[in-house]
Amino acid sequence: MTKLSVNINKIATLRNSRGGNNPDVIKTAIDIQRFGTEGITVHPRPDERHIRYADVFELKKIIAVANEFNIEGNPKEQKFVDLVLANKPDQVTLVPDALGQLTSDHGWDTIKNKNYLTEIITVFQKAGIRVSIFVDPDIKMVEGAKATGTDRIELYTEGYASRYASGDKEDAIKNYIAAAKKANELKLGINAGHDLDLNNLKYFAQHIPGLLEVSIGHALICDALYYGLENTVQLYKRQLMG
Numbered sequence: 001m002t003k004l005s006v007n008i009n010k011i012a013t014l015r016n017s018r019g020g021n022n023p024d025v026i027k028t029a030i031d032i033q034r035f036g037t038e039g040i041t042v043h044p045r046p047d048e049r050h051i052r053y054a055d056v057f058e059l060k061k062i063i064a065v066a067n068e069f070n071i072e073g074n075p076k077e078q079k080f081v082d083l084v085l086a087n088k089p090d091q092v093t094l095v096p097d098a099l100g101q102l103t104s105d106h107g108w109d110t111i112k113n114k115n116y117l118t119e120i121i122t123v124f125q126k127a128g129i130r131v132s133i134f135v136d137p138d139i140k141m142v143e144g145a146k147a148t149g150t151d152r153i154e155l156y157t158e159g160y161a162s163r164y165a166s167g168d169k170e171d172a173i174k175n176y177i178a179a180a181k182k183a184n185e186l187k188l189g190i191n192a193g194h195d196l197d198l199n200n201l202k203y204f205a206q207h208i209p210g211l212l213e214v215s216i217g218h219a220l221i222c223d224a225l226y227y228g229l230e231n232t233v234q235l236y237k238r239q240l241m242g
Contacts, residue, residue, distance in 0.1 A: 002205050002240045005039030005070050006032050006233065007193075007217025012042075012050040025051075026058050028229075033064045035233040039090075041215045043072040045097070046079065053083055060087045070132075070215065073097070075120045084124065091130045093154055093191070093215075094120070107135035107156045110144030117148040125149070132191050137175040142182045152189035152212070155179060160204060161195035172200075173207050184210045191215065198223060202239040214240070 011028045015021060029040050040063060044051040056071065063069040068090035073080040074097045084092045094117070096108050110117060110133070121131045132152035135141045137159070145153050155176055163172035176192075183190050189212050196204060197219035205211055216236060224232040 002211045003038035003213040004237055005041045005213055005215045006037045007041040007215055009043055009050040009217050010221040025055055029059055030062050033067050035230040036237055037233055039068040039070055041070040046077055056083055056087055085127055091132055092124050093132045095134045108133055110141050114147055121149050137179040139182045142179050146186040146188055152191055153183055154191040154193055156194050157192050157196055158194045161200055164200040169203055177207055180208045205240050
């Protein structure tokens with residue numbers, strides 16, 4: 001079954017909006033794991049507008065043995081590289097965000113950035129960290145990812161979500177199926193994330209061969225306002241059961 005990793009950035013955003021420690025990011029991460037998720041994801045940005053670098057060190061201490069810790073970010077920021085190497089998460093997901101970017105909005109050009117990605121991926125792998133890189137659903141980008149030596153790719157799913165919402169499910173999913181088939185052929189692990197929610201997750205998971213993990217934050221935390229956090233985690237897990 002596809003694993004669910006919950007991105008807790010939005011919990012930190014709420015905490016930071018008033019100062020103090022309410023909600024408690026660390027306690028929330030402990031509870032989310034207790035509610036049944038298989039992983040915790042964070043995406044610290046240089047301005048620390050949500051997850052703070054100090055949070056990462058504390059979160060590392062409370063990740064359950066059966067769960068995984070995934071840190072996302074742009075490795076072109078040396079501070080990010082140092083943070084990952086200091087904490088040695090189970091997985092680092094490399095995302096080509098610009099400084100001050102509101103949210104991730106594209107994958108790597110794995111062909112143009114091949115040399116750079118190969119170099120930085122090796123740094124993390126030598127530290128025993130599994131590497132996933134953010135890519136668009138493009139067969140050439142998947143092939144380029146393989147050439148970098150990455151362990152996995154994370155399919156950027158905003159395009160799927162927007163087309164799914166317009167009503168054309170088959171058109172929404174077709175490029176992702178092709179990209180996933182190529183990844184399977186090349187023996188690359190497949191993750192996915194961005195704008196996946198209770199409406200579109202099940203269809204995506206049912207049609208992507210070899211989908212190992214989805215990382216979901218914004219939609220899940222929004223749903224938790226209505227359904228409660230524990231119930232929401234279970235609702236998302238059910239979408240992944242086929």
